[in-house]
Amino acid sequence: MDTDRLRAEVKELLVSGLRLDVRPADIADDTPIFGEGLGLDSIDALELVVLVEERFRISIPDEEVGKRAFASVDALVDFILQERAE
């Protein structure tokens, strides 16, 4: 899958899945997903794992992997591409 399209899909999933009050296009590629960035909390983290695992058919087995995968939109896109390649 084309990286740009995957990036747009990730942003769309963030907004619709977590019902965020921003437009997908307004989320910067390097915005941290947690903490200051999008104002998400620990419950959003649990939700996001489920959403990403289901949509992209990948597995986020533990917190360490989660931290790396959810560092930013770009990091998540890279993680999905890497998981799919394996």
Add this chain to the structure above:
Amino acid sequence: MAPAVVITGLGAVTALGGDVRALAAGLAEGRCGIGRVALFAPTGRAVAAEVREEASAVVGCLPPATARRLSRPDRFALLAAAEACRTAGLEPEFGRDAGVYVGTTTGGMLATEEAYRRRRAGEDPRFRLSRLLGTPLATAAAVVSQGLGLYGPRETFSTACSSSALAVAMAADAVRRGVVPLALAVGTDGLCRLTYAGFDALQALDTEPCRPFDRDRRGLSLGEGAAALVLETDAHARARGARPRAAVLGWAATSDAHHVTAPHPDGAGALAALAGALADARVPPDAVDYVNAHGSGTRQNDAVEIGVLRRVFGRRLARLPVSSTKSQVGHCLGAAGAVEAVATVLALDDGLLPPTVNLRHLDPAWDDLDLVPEAGRRAPLGVAVSSSYGFGGHNVSLVFGRAAR
């Protein structure tokens, strides 16, 4: 002597509008907020009083992520509570010892139902935690307390359709006994499939907007929303320069110990609640100027309720206005007691009797009574009572008095 308990702030989100001003105007004009069900595809043909316009988001001290996930009833509760605190003129730091007393029956059930629907439909193979967060009934009290920074005790009551009448009574009790200097009583509930289908299965829903006390009444109309009242001692209100809108003179709660849905045919429990509340208020029945009835519009309730009123007020009932606010905002279940308490306080404060709308043919069994048909009416009022009767025989009566000027 126990201190006088007064009400200094009001808030409401109902089918008549997003605040108390809209509710007061709707009551005065005799507007009916009951119409088509839009929230979900209903199974029956009945109508309901949905909240259409929600005032702009009030998040107070809530973190954005929490505010984003609020269930409808939790959002209604926060909006009404914030309005009540604002109109009471409360400063941000007032909440150190303020208690929060909430009545509700189904909490965020609508979102819970949606989670199950999506799972069954294969749209969400796994449950989504965020859709279940509003399920516990205590979340409304938590949201109000966190959103407004209130640090006193928090209590949640679920006694069916008298839940928030009981919340008002228990808030007043805590203030009167000196447990808290200030209390917020809140009622909230949102329409959901569970309540709709349940009342429909019981054949308790009218297919037209409900017609309390009408000869042709066929049942109730469900409503939703929230209402909130700020209670404090008269001395506490005066010390901070707040204007009492009304006084809470007395209250009582009783049980029918009879049936899971039907009221006791003799109305013994309802009678004991009303008599008990008047006794607690030290008000003789002759001093009562207005009754805000439970008035659900079911054949049984209205007949039993009028019977109780006849026994308490005797022949004087013919000259005592009685009306049902449920004819305008529907039966708001867990929110009903608080919504009707607000309507009763407005009646005392503004000298305006709220009407019973959709009342075209008085039942011949009570065609001697004044049920305030069609539109509100000016009348100076000194004492008013509001009663709420919940399924399972949960009876609560509240007695309010005009505030000393």
